[in-house]
Amino acid sequence: MHPDSGWALQPLADMSTAEFDNWCQLLEERSGIVWRHDRKAYLEVRLTARMRELGISNYDGYYRQVLQGARGALEWSCLLDRLTVQETRFFRHQPSFDHVAEYLQQRLAAGQENLSLWSVGCATGEEAWSLAMTAAEVVGTCGGTAGFSVLATDISRTALATARDGCYSARSVAGVCGALREHYLLADGNGGVRVCEALARRACFSRINILELAQTPVIGMDVIFCQNVLIYFRRWQRRSILNQLAARLLPGGMLILGVGEITGWTHPQLVAVDNDKILAFVRKG
Ligand SMILES: C[S@@+](CC[C@H](N)C(=O)[O-])C[C@H]1O[C@@H](n2cnc3c(N)ncnc32)[C@H](O)[C@@H]1O
Known part of the structure; x- marks a missing residue:
């Protein structure tokens, strides 16, 4: 015994x-x-x-x-x-994704050829794949030769492995609209789905601790999406991380947070987006 x-x-x-x-x-x-x-x-x-x-x-x-x-x-x-709390879902905050779509259209119209998106604290990947589907749709309808890439990062290796795998139960994709499911998700033969190869090629998953952003060589982002991550942090820590994320945006790039992720934060290089359904900032320039 x-x-x-x-x-x-x-x-x-x-x-x-x-x-x-x-x-x-x-x-x-x-x-x-x-x-x-x-x-x-x-x-x-x-x-x-x-x-x-x-x-x-x-x-x-x-x-x-x-x-x-x-x-x-x-x-x-x-x-x-x-x-860690790894709760997430596809298109968790629809107004944020609607705004990203609109914003990417504007970026393309302004001549941007390659769109870089970053899901910070991506958990098991649903947010990153939602961003990838959003970008793919925009590029597909008005992009000409434009491309895009999604960087998805988290502190949890296990969550990242699931994210990278891109396989989900039918239940977890129930909220994804029919057209997107048809375009980007394939039946996996076991009642679930997996993300199609064309989308998977656009995504990169990496372990990044947001407390170590100073040592992280990620720059030049069009969109930084950070939702339901900083709510677990102290206020001074949130501000410090947001300042570092702001520095990683391209001129005109957008930082989009969870509504309620922070209050009263301002940055000299960022302008708040005037839309009360979302919490977003655009870098000047
Ligand atoms: C509640 S989930 C949010 C997932 C997704 N962003 C969403 O809104 O659906 C929070 C994620 O933040 C990650 N996280 C917590 N602390 C972190 C840190 N210091 N660096 C990077 N990721 C962190 C957790 O591992 C978890 O996957």
Whole structure:
């Protein structure tokens, strides 16, 4: 009998305030995510589940393991997948996508030949593929020889693997309109769909921690789409990240956030878009 086999039946260990503070500090330092005190029980559940898999019986022992060398870094990556909120869906905020379509048309009309879009915090990819479909439609109807590319980034490797795969259940694409499904999604033979090759060729998925934007060589974006990511961050951190994203826009490029992602933020190079259904800014020039 495995020495830990009776463990699963044991109740959750209570996490002390000091232990909770340590975990919260680590999470915020490494990902920016602020873990509220009213979610302590949830943290206990998630950590305990992983600790049971590893045969570790106390939070401090696990904490020390996560801090230790290359093995700790691997473990951290695994744990992050379980602690981050990866909820998403196709065309989650339709007015934002409608605005992106309109904006891309204007970019093409102004002579832009290659459109670069970035989904920041793309989770399992639904947002990135929605952007790709939006751009493909615009380019297809008025683009001539224009092209486009979508960069999709997230901190979670597991979420990125799903995103890159481009395979989704029929239920998760139920909200995608019939014409787009017909153009860009293929039946996968198992009741689900997969993104067509022509669209997949336009997308690139990469692990980027938005706390490390200063070391990220991404520039020249027409559209930066960042929704439901910064809401978990402190206000000063949101501002700092937004300032760095703004610097990665082309002149005339657009930053489009989730409504309520930030209030009262302004940037000397950006002009707010006058549309109360969305939260977007365009770079001057
Ligand atoms: C709620 S999902 C939002 C997905 C999508 N943007 C949407 O609105 O549907 C938040 C995503 O942000 C990612 N995330 C959290 N902290 C991050 C960080 N520091 N760097 C990059 N991505 C991060 C999470 O892994 C998660 O996939």
